[in-house]
Amino acid sequence: MNSMEKHEQPTLSTRKASEADIAVLIDIEKSVQKTRIYSPMVTEHAWKKELAENIVEILKLGDTPVGSIAYEEKSPDHIYISGIIVRTEYQGRGIATNAIKGVLAKYPDAERIDLVTHPDNPALKLYEGLGFTVEERKENYWGDGEPRLVLAKVKENPTP
Numbered sequence: 001m002n003s004m005e006k007h008e009q010p011t012l013s014t015r016k017a018s019e020a021d022i023a024v025l026i027d028i029e030k031s032v033q034k035t036r037i038y039s040p041m042v043t044e045h046a047w048k049k050e051l052a053e054n055i056v057e058i059l060k061l062g063d064t065p066v067g068s069i070a071y072e073e074k075s076p077d078h079i080y081i082s083g084i085i086v087r088t089e090y091q092g093r094g095i096a097t098n099a100i101k102g103v104l105a106k107y108p109d110a111e112r113i114d115l116v117t118h119p120d121n122p123a124l125k126l127y128e129g130l131g132f133t134v135e136e137r138k139e140n141y142w143g144d145g146e147p148r149l150v151l152a153k154v155k156e157n158p159t160p
């Protein structure tokens with residue numbers, strides 16, 4: 001390896017996940033501690049449902065799976081981002097930002113892209129930085145006694 005290669009940063013890529021990846025997806029979730037803000041999804045049953053209902057992508061840095069993003073095409077005009085997670089040790093490097101930008105780029109004509117997050121989740125800044133705005137607050141949204149915010153990025157000039 002020459003010195004150029006030694007300093008090269010591995011590139012971020014995504015790969016569509018299947019049921020064969022459930023162990024990897026659970027391993028990523030287990031790297032993040034359960035808090036009142038976020039409950040890691042650690043059961044095979046939950047991931048089978050997620051994979052059946054949503055598009056799930058593994059976020060890879062080089063060959064290493066470092067996170068996942070999941071989203072649903074609710075309609076051709078409406079995309080719902082159901083989950084995003086980055087392994088604790090890889091957080092703060094812009095990986096989630098890039099993953100969400102990837103979804104935004106995939107659906108440039110979507111009239112609405114939305115998601116739900118806890119009001120205390122630092123990810124709120126990430127979403128707002130990408131143009132999502134808070135639409136409403138719902139108490140006990142997932143039945144865990146905690147509030148959630150609905151955020152949406154709405155196309156500015158939808159065709160009449």
Ligand SMILES: CC(C)(COP(=O)(O)OP(=O)(O)OC[C@H]1O[C@@H](n2cnc3c(N)ncnc32)[C@H](O)[C@@H]1OP(=O)(O)O)[C@@H](O)C(=O)NCCC(=O)NCCS
Nearest residue numbers: 038084085086091092093094095096097117122123125126
């Ligand atoms: C939310 C999460 C996916 C962000 O991943 P990430 O790759 O670290 O995010 P980025 O590096 O792209 O961060 C972008 C911005 O978001 C904010 N941010 C995200 N996570 C943050 C954290 N834990 N603490 C402080 N700020 C944070 C910062 O403003 C950051 O910008 P900066 O680095 O310029 O300060 C990651 O923290 C995570 O997996 N959390 C646990 C799971 C979770 O809560 N998922 C979201 C559910 S809605």
